[in-house]
Amino acid sequence: QVQLVQSGAEVKKPGASVKVSCKASGYTFTSYGISWVRQAPGQGLEWMGWISAYNGNTNYAQKLQGRVTMTTDTSTSTAYMELRSLRSDDTAVYYCARVSGEMAAWGQGTLVTVSS
Amino acid sequence: EIVLTQSPDFQSVTPKEKVTITCRASQSIGSSLHWYQQKPDQSPKLLIKYASQSISGVPSRFSGSGSGTDFTLTINSLEAEDAATYYCHQSSSLPWTFGQGTKVEIK
Numbered sequence: 001q002v003q004l005v006q007s008g009a010e011v012k013k014p015g016a017s018v019k020v021s022c023k024a025s026g027y028t029f030t031s032y033g034i035s036w037v038r039q040a041p042g043q044g045l046e047w048m049g050w051i052s053a054y055n056g057n058t059n060y061a062q063k064l065q066g067r068v069t070m071t072t073d074t075s076t077s078t079a080y081m082e083l084r085s086l087r088s089d090d091t092a093v094y095y096c097a098r099v100s101g102e103m104a105a106w107g108q109g110t111l112v113t114v115s116s
Numbered sequence: 117e118i119v120l121t122q123s124p125d126f127q128s129v130t131p132k133e134k135v136t137i138t139c140r141a142s143q144s145i146g147s148s149l150h151w152y153q154q155k156p157d158q159s160p161k162l163l164i165k166y167a168s169q170s171i172s173g174v175p176s177r178f179s180g181s182g183s184g185t186d187f188t189l190t191i192n193s194l195e196a197e198d199a200a201t202y203y204c205h206q207s208s209s210l211p212w213t214f215g216q217g218t219k220v221e222i223k
Contacts, residue, residue, distance in 0.1 A: 047205075
């Protein structure tokens with residue numbers, strides 16, 4: 001079955017960077033894209049961006065441009081999301097999702113806490 | 117950016133009642149509208165894709181309709197396990213966006 005397994009929780013100081021991984025299994029990795037979605041405590045879902053696992057093309061939410069980088073490693077079927085210059089309002093659960101329009105499968109989420 | 121507005125924000129419903137949640141897009145998105153259910157401390161789960169297409173394993177009481185700018189998620193005969201927050205999402209044009217969510221509570 002399709003599975004996306006994310007890396008564990010992180011605690012970072014303001015100004016630091018975080019890199020979250022998302023390992024896919026149960027399907028042909030390069031046949032789908034991966035989106036990253038975050039959810040601040042008690043808030044709704046925020047789309048962060050998308051990467052094609054086929055050719056590495058990306059599209060990022062404008063508010064994160066310059067701070068976020070999404071990559072994939074096709075040899076290990078793993079997607080990565082790096083967020084730099086962390087601020088307190090980046091505290092959230094970060095999800096990866098397999099996409100082909102709809103987000104049919106989701107990772108379990110990774111809590112990133114930004115605190116001094 | 118396409119803005120998705122859901123209504124209502126919150127609904128308190130008795131079991132077996134019918135629930136209707138609407139999602140309005142700020143411009144036409146064809147049928148590129150998807151619905152998700154999120155329970156507390158869980159990842160979102162896809163319920164309906166492309167406005168009305170059912171998803172394997174999702175109970176048949178969940179259905180979707182609409183096209184263009186107006187969409188509806190219907191839950192027929194609500195069950196206690198349906199207590200959750202529901203989100204719509206458009207994949208018509210980048211940046212993709214979500215509605216603000218509709219919380220459904222069981223009375």
